[in-house]
Amino acid sequence: MGLMIAVQFRLSREIERTVPVQRVQRLTEEVRAARQDRDRLQARVTGLRNELDDATTQAGLRPMKATLSGYRIEAGLVPVIGPGVEVTLSDSNAVLQPGQNPNLYVLHDEDVLRVLNELRAAGAEVLAINGERLLSTSEVRCIGPTILVNKAKRVAAPFVITAIGEPDTMINSLRMRGGVVDTLQQFWGIQVSIRKLTQVSIPAYKGSREFTHARPVGG
């Protein structure tokens, strides 16, 4: 009877922590529809920006437009193209010895942060992970087998970092002896592959960039 009570108790607890599949199916459906809607709006905004550019071709406006283009790139408002590199990171394929901590052999936030930082130091102008544009506000969070960037955006392994900039400078900097890639590969067996690309294309940030707390000084 004691055994039965125990089983009963554990089962009930298990049930409390789960949600019926129907509800999740409905949620998944809603998320898909919302994503489509978001992408449609995004395309409309991009289209309107292009139209605005086409409507302001007067010669006198050219210098202002050149500045505007740079600001828009930094702000992630427009998609960009250019030469660069593609860095793919995946968990270690090292065979663990009994007693070794498997946690040391999977990718951590810090590893991704260090690779990104190295690319920035080597002059990367625009960066993305699995097609998610990285902004001044973007964080990188490893949660289990996925990475969370730009708050609610989840990307799954393998993690592909794309960077626009001088390809050789970025590659040399990553491959430096004792550098980031060296450490990741030698110590932890993290798999890193680097490809030089003549054209990388990085999408605009998906979403709006309105601040809720920050406002321009004196504006």
Place this chain on the structure above:
Amino acid sequence: MKKRYTIALVALVLGFMITLQFRTTNRAAEPVVPFDRANELAVELRALAKERAGLEAEANDLERKLSRTRLGYTQAEEILKAELHDAAVKAGMTAVEGPGVRVIITNTSERTAPGTIFTFRDEDLLKLVNELRAAGAEALSINGQRLISKSEIRLAGSFIIVNTQKITAPYEILAIGDSPALRSSLEISGGLVETLRDWGMNVTIEPRNKVVIPAYKGSLRYEFAKQAKEE
């Protein structure tokens, strides 16, 4: 006689339990998913709703600007100026103010025992900034250097370089955002700041009603990246 009652009672209880057990097991056999997954979806849905609202407002604003631009050169110039200002704010080219936190880190390497490796490193700063970003920081600076999307935080010799400029201790990190959220992201038990303090570093976190963060001082000229027309 008494014995018979006891047996009946036990049988009754047992019967009741078996029924209950059967019913719960049956319920458990229905397809279910862990609560976390549903929660994740709910969070994503909320984020998407916010994004859509923002994009909708942006599209309406652009439409208004577009129709005004078509009125003539003066209007076009005026609209372009407004667009430029808007993009400048989002790109970190203007100083911004708002509520947030001020984090001060004093390098106490002189006080740590000789031979220890626990001095403040670029990586600690990188992680600290990442925590603040995850907690929703909208603007950040380190010792007066505004952090933008391509800002590096990197050790070079005995200095840390940010935006190609040398910075030295004490490090002052300013962040604009929801100050309780920013603060708790750092002070969470077992979190980064606790670890830094364990290593003998002096970290103070001050919530502020108003933080002023300077503009990015470099230029935003791109040598390699070009604006693309389509995704």
